[in-house]
Amino acid sequence: MLDSPSPWEEMTYESLQHRLSRLRPHGAGNGFVVPRQRLRVRLQMLDDRRASLSIKCDTKPLGVPSLQLVECAVSQDGKGWWLHVAERQPSQERLVPFYVDLCRKLESAGSSDQAVSTVKSVLKEWSKAFALDRGDLTRDQMLGLAGELQVLARLLGNSRVHSAEHVLGWWQGPDSADHDFDLPGLFQIEVKASGPATEKLHISNEHQLESKDKLLYLARVGVEMVPKPTSATRTLPDMVAEIAERLAGDGVKGMFADLVIRAGLNVLDQRYEDHHFRVYSVEYYEIDQRAPRIVPNDLRPGISHVTYRINLADLKSLQVQEAELMKGL
Template structure:
């Protein structure tokens, strides 16, 4: 990928990068401009590099200020350097695999239910290991998946995950799954269905592909997920409010942190809420 920027802009920035698998360097310099090259050095990263290029283009194509173009270009390269480090991993763990399926499953439902697809996609921050899986404005959603006979209990990873102090509406979406070999819907199938939905909006499609890599879902690992499928047993929304069973940050004594606990989901029946009412709240808030 080649990008031309004014000489006075490039001269005030450190533009060279020699990172894992990719390299940014000056290819040519004239009296008024510099030609920068973003080059793939390791062909093992070719699939990811193609996503990287789409991501960079979608982030700079509407910018007119060359300073912003260069800043965004280098920012995305540095962001992708961290993601390329994940390419050496051996794929998602079973828990990560199931958790990512749950997040994208809810993302697809919201893309189909809400009028503006950009809002739920932007709200999906679980791919970046945020406190909650979806957060936008004053509304947030946390996704929990369980399988087999373990559906009665879900695990909460911190005292902030179900803390409503800083949000106006917080929902817990619970997805109970059966795992099957060569049956049901695979993670790959789910990813492909969302990709197809976003395919004709280049910016949103690129954003989704970037978030997948953030979450550790890499093109080179697709064959690892091809034979495991999921069948939905139940899907339920809960409104986290009032006396909903949870631990909040203000409940802890001074010096206590990193709290992990579990919720017996059958004890939350009184907090079940209608799916359409959730979408109505999100549509108003997002």
């Protein structure tokens, strides 16, 4: 075995990734022992170069499921049983946040039986995230999601007639629809997140500002990513938690959690705690024939997927106050 790692409370994404990179060149059985008073855990390599978090058990672990990216297996040696929580394919560094979360939660396990229960619980928490795994969100994707969450929070806060379940159903961004919010019989909203000093907005295609059977509004969210947290900043998990606190009932909370996962955010991933956002403003503009835009009817046959930029200054005459827009919700 290699030298022991730092204590549980110091387990971070960076430290665990470093240990995994040190383990990769070594053969089966090599690893790090994580000392515990009543629990024996080690991060080790299996015989096919896969990393595994392995837990010594007094009795044979039963009923531990495997997931899309994680395989759980049981082995026996002369002194007892081992539960192996292993990556399905070698070098899946995207599993590091999962292992960090598991390690931290195993800290409170006082016996091997409690450790097995903790593994099952963590696997259940991560199952939906693994099923819809899209990899890590890029900086632009995080900014975009921050913008959508701001608008969602405002829709929930201004809705007096429609239930929270209805409002959550309006959020179409997680499913990559043409517009981020679709309010049946009312209007649609396309969200654009940009820095507070930005003068131009990037439009991804000719459908984003196309209004069809209902009114379309462009919500420009002034938001930026900052290097250090302050009292005015929030992380994406913070924003999600603040919205979840407004929701009553497990069914509605579960619906929101599913939407967040479909949007590509795993709130259990500790790395998202390192990205801090400051929101400055949310402005709304009515998008119709007066607005600077490119729509499908403007293009010749055979031309599609057009990207372009519009000047914010050219939208000022189309600005609508939030209270007016959301009146009657």
